[in-house]
Amino acid sequence: MIVLGIETSCDETAAALVGDDRTIYASQLHTQVQAHIPYGGVVPEIAARQHLWHLEHVITQTLEQAHMPIENVDGIAVTAGPGLIGGVIVGTMAAKALAAALNKPFLAINHLEGHALTARLDPGVEYPYLLLLVSGGHCQLVWVEQLGVYTLLGQTLDDAAGEAFDKVAQTLGLDYPGGPAIEKLARQGDPHAYPFPRPLLGRTGCDFSFSGLKTAVRQKAEQLEPLQAQQRADIAASFQEAITVCLVDRVDHALTMLGTRVKTCVLAGGVAANSVIRERLNKACQERHIMCVAPPLELCTDNAAMIAWAGIERLHAGLTSPLDFAPRPRWPLTDLMSP
Ligand code: KG4
Ligand code: ZN
Numbered sequence: 001m002i003v004l005g006i007e008t009s010c011d012e013t014a015a016a017l018v019g020d021d022r023t024i025y026a027s028q029l030h031t032q033v034q035a036h037i038p039y040g041g042v043v044p045e046i047a048a049r050q051h052l053w054h055l056e057h058v059i060t061q062t063l064e065q066a067h068m069p070i071e072n073v074d075g076i077a078v079t080a081g082p083g084l085i086g087g088v089i090v091g092t093m094a095a096k097a098l099a100a101a102l103n104k105p106f107l108a109i110n111h112l113e114g115h116a117l118t119a120r121l122d123p124g125v126e127y128p129y130l131l132l133l134v135s136g137g138h139c140q141l142v143w144v145e146q147l148g149v150y151t152l153l154g155q156t157l158d159d160a161a162g163e164a165f166d167k168v169a170q171t172l173g174l175d176y177p178g179g180p181a182i183e184k185l186a187r188q189g190d191p192h193a194y195p196f197p198r199p200l201l202g203r204t205g206c207d208f209s210f211s212g213l214k215t216a217v218r219q220k221a222e223q224l225e226p227l228q229a230q231q232r233a234d235i236a237a238s239f240q241e242a243i244t245v246c247l248v249d250r251v252d253h254a255l256t257m258l259g260t261r262v263k264t265c266v267l268a269g270g271v272a273a274n275s276v277i278r279e280r281l282n283k284a285c286q287e288r289h290i291m292c293v294a295p296p297l298e299l300c301t302d303n304a305a306m307i308a309w310a311g312i313e314r315l316h317a318g319l320t321s322p323l324d325f326a327p328r329p330r331w332p333l334t335d336l337m338s339p
Pocket of ligand 2: 135
């Protein structure tokens, strides 16, 4: 079984072909980063127009990369939400048109479920598992029991982790997206130079909060103005340290809450591409003899292979979608249908 996945919910136009044997036959991505840099973040109107412009070519390239005629595909999966609705509509309409013309099953995939199931492209990852989903729009701890059965343990009360990285990057005069830029700059800095706050550290529950940390970083930067190169690197490193400590603390709480049923902890979303965060969460899990799985970097940030894989799991379970499925700008993971 092979599924074509399409992703257009933010600033990446992507398509991929994935098999139920977990082979990624092809994966193509056109990033819009350059178009959004002048604005310091993603502009929804520009994003939607860029998706419209590039999607057809990205799909064609994907089929060519796999040397696969589209008739060989067993289903068309697409991000149908949550996300910037203009882009989501572009992807969904293209997927519906293909599914209708080819008479193949249509699979409306929740973007967060795509991130949540990506780690299962590794055959060693079985249900259930604890999921830390950290992206530009979301920061959640989820107990993933099986396909479609998700319990939200905690989420951010304000900013998402990726959003905090992006805003701090802006404060330091770094380009969008901020995460990779901060990680790079932080390598030259001292993570203990500035004792930034660690919101909710040690508190019960699994919620997150990053806006106080973001504000503290901005105030420190303003206080030190004009910033020397070393000070910028120290701020980046100290911020990354604070956010890492918070994430590890919240995961630790979730592991305590769930007790011995947890054997695996999975990281997902763009922020999971951060090597310091990956390393520290891995260490925290190891201390508890829990397997920590983080997808390869290119599968952490937005991509279409994760959408195709979620499509495979849903198609296997007979969970196809009607062609009149309405794209959803908001769509909590906990609203999903299980088999
Ligand atoms: O999952 P993703 O590609 O898109 C969303 O669904 O939001 O996540 C994008 C977010 C951005 O905020 C970006 O700054 C952050 O992930 N990010 C990182 C890194 N790479 C991407 N954050 C920290 N360190 C990184 N290496
Ligand atoms: Zn994402």
